Structure formats: C-alpha cells, structure tokens
Amino acid sequence: MRKIKAPLDKIQIKKLKAGEKVLISGAIYTARDQAHKRLTQEMKRGRSLPIDLKHQIIYYCGPTKTPKGKTIGSCGPTTSARMDEFTPTLLRAGLKGMIGKGRRSFEVVKAIKKYRGVYFLTYAGCGALLSKYVQKARVVAYKDLGPEAIYELEVKDFPLIVGIDTKGNDIYKKARS
Amino acid sequence: MKVISANKIRNTVADLCIRANLFLRKDVLAQLKAAYAREKKKGAKDILGAIIQNASLAKKERLAICQDTGIPCVFIEIGQEVRISGDLKKAIAQGVELGYKKGFLRNSIIKDPLLRVKPGYSPAVIHIDIIKGDRFRLSVLPKGFGCENKTQLRMFNPTAQLAEIKKFIIEAVESAGPDACPPYIVGVGIGGTADYACFLAKKALLRKLGARSSELTALERELLLAINNLNIGPMGLGGRTTALGVNIETHPTHIAGLPVAVNISCHALRSASIGI
16 A cells, blocks of 8 residues: 655655555644634735645544543544635645545535645544544644644554545546446 | 432433443444445445444544534433422533543534534533333434534425335435445434424434334335445445435324425444433
C-alpha cells in the first residue's frame, strides 16, 4: 500500500488514483462546519487566517473529549457534503487535501480538478479505531467552538481511500457501476 | 403507588448514556457479523471488518464507538401508578451531562439553533409515554446527525398503493446513499399524524433487530431485500450490505391521510434501556 506524507506535495498528489488505499503520516488539521464558515468569512474580509492552508489537508472531524491517558477521543469523519459550499474557496487559497465521508458536489469536483487537489475517504463510523493512528493532538484555532475547533493532528499511517483524484475521477461513480 | 426519586433517574440516565455510546448493541453487532460472513465483495468485507473491530476496540478501551455521540433521545415509559419525587426533566438533563462528561463523550448540543454558540451536553429530546401499572422504563438513544439529516416524511393520499409507500422508503435510503454511514438500520413510522409518524420512525430504531414477528415482518423483510439490492454497500462503495434491518411501527390514522416517515440510522445504532 502506498504511503504518503502530509503536507502534500504535487508529485505525491499526481500519483493518487480514485479507489486506491493509502496510509498517511504527518500533520493534518481538523475543521468542520463552523470552522469552515469562519475561515471563509475571514478570507472575505481580507484578514489573515489562523492557519496557513498551503499544501495542507483538512480532516472533517470533531473528536469526542480526550479520556485520561489517551491522545485523543473517538475521531472519525463527518459528512463532507456540508462543507461543499466552502471548499472551492479553501482550495483556491492553497488547500490540497480533504478527508471525510460521502459524496461531494459537482462544484467541489470541478475545483479539485482546477486546483489539483485530492479528496480522501476514511472509515466512517469507526472513530475509536481511527484514534489509534493519532499520535498528537492540540487545538490551534477557534477554541470556543469546542469539538468544532481546529486541531492539529499528528498522524501515523492513518488509513485513507482516494475518493476524488486530481483528474476528477470519483470513487462513488466507479463503485456502483 | 411506586415512588422513584429524581436522583435515581439522574444516575440511571447517566449510566445509559455511557453504555449506549461505548458498547454497541448486541443485536446490531450480530447483524454486522452475519453481514461480514455473507459479503462477497472484498472492499465491502474489509469495511465491515473495520466496523466490527471498531466496536470491540471501543468496548475494550472505553472509547465512544463514534465521535458523533449524538443528540440524546430519551424515551420514558411511565406507569400511571408511579410518582416521581423531584424534577423529572431536570434529572434527565443532569443525567445526560453527568454521563456525557464521565464517558468523555462529545458536547454536540447547542442551546440555540439559530445563534449556534457554545456547544454543551443537554437538554435531551424527551418522549414520554404513559402506561398502565407501576412500571418505569428508560431508554437512551444517542442519535448521530449525519443520518438524522436524512430523515424523510411524506403525507400520502389515503388511497395510495402499498407499492408507492415501498418505493418512497427505498428511495429515502437511496438518496441517503453513501453519506450517512451505511450499512443502515431503517426506522419507518406509518400512520398517526406528521409528527407522530416521525416519532414512530425513531422509536422503531429502539426495537431489537429481527426480534419481532408480526403481520409487518414480511414487509420489513421485503424492504430489506430491496434495499440491499441497491448496491450502496458499506461506506457507499458497493456490496450487498446496504442495510442491517428495517423496523416498522404503525399507528391508527385519519381517513384523509397516510403519513409515512423514514428515520435512518448509521451502522452505529446505539441505545440502552433499563426498567426501574
């Protein structure tokens, strides 16, 4: 199985094909509904963002509280489609990868192709299992959002499936045909 | 007259919140294992394997099965000969807070749906049913919102054919597609009013999978078969396991209508019940 490193560079992204399983290691950021809304609002107002999105990966995840002695609580993916309206703006700002579950809109697929990004799926509803691949977790922005804050996660061999590749090939179109 | 203290209810609710979120229901796990054994497509089988592994890891390490520990839905059956000493609603809210904090579960509840600030743990959504005698039964069903968002209601004409109703139910699952963590458990409420059909669809999810035998069992089986032929599969990546069960609840309704509601649960259907 292919191993990739976060943040993502062009060479790695180009090789990824929809349907392929990969393991990722490195630093990724969590962000979901409210964080997306804030990030794009700040961009609209011309303000600088609390994180630099260039080459980064956003994981659509809001973890549970961290039990004592653990790195993080349960931390699986949330439904990606709710982030669709914000995604093209973030890709334009340099974001390269997204991790979530479920389908994306036509506009997101178009933006992924245009900005040469990639959309990954990970095991949906398996938050306990996925917590085992997280080595470090800390809140880096929007702490007031609680579980919707932006966390920086240090992951090791975190399991992914390429959902939409740079050419715009979509796993869900292939899977059921 | 049986007297139950609010304190007792608070502690019981706390315990049920933890149990529901950490330990996957035995009937759901059994259906997952049966699906794993049946599934022929490799990718689908691998995903079912990960789901089963996730449940056992959650139990062993006392982690939430899913990070979306849901909106706690509390179902109460209270005998008319039971008296509660203290504040019932407050006891439930406190029980939810206590359980969610103790279980390191997620604070996903915002007090104001429009302002959307400061996520907390409570209040729960409470359904109360008055029954005969002095029984008191509490159930907690933490409902994740990825799947709650896929809820559908349709008010059919009273002259509608059963075929139209089946089509609506199957299409509700098809439109949820890969997004709400398949394989699903499909709750269906038929009859009553619009709101009551929605309640029944949710309540149907409490019932043990494959447990009941009634005049609706054949319809449930037929729907399950049709849904599994949709080839959505685990994570929506194809396969014969699109749903683990279909549970239908019905209620008398009006001569002018036929409400049908579909409430989909993700594969992590969680609930815990106890009688006091």
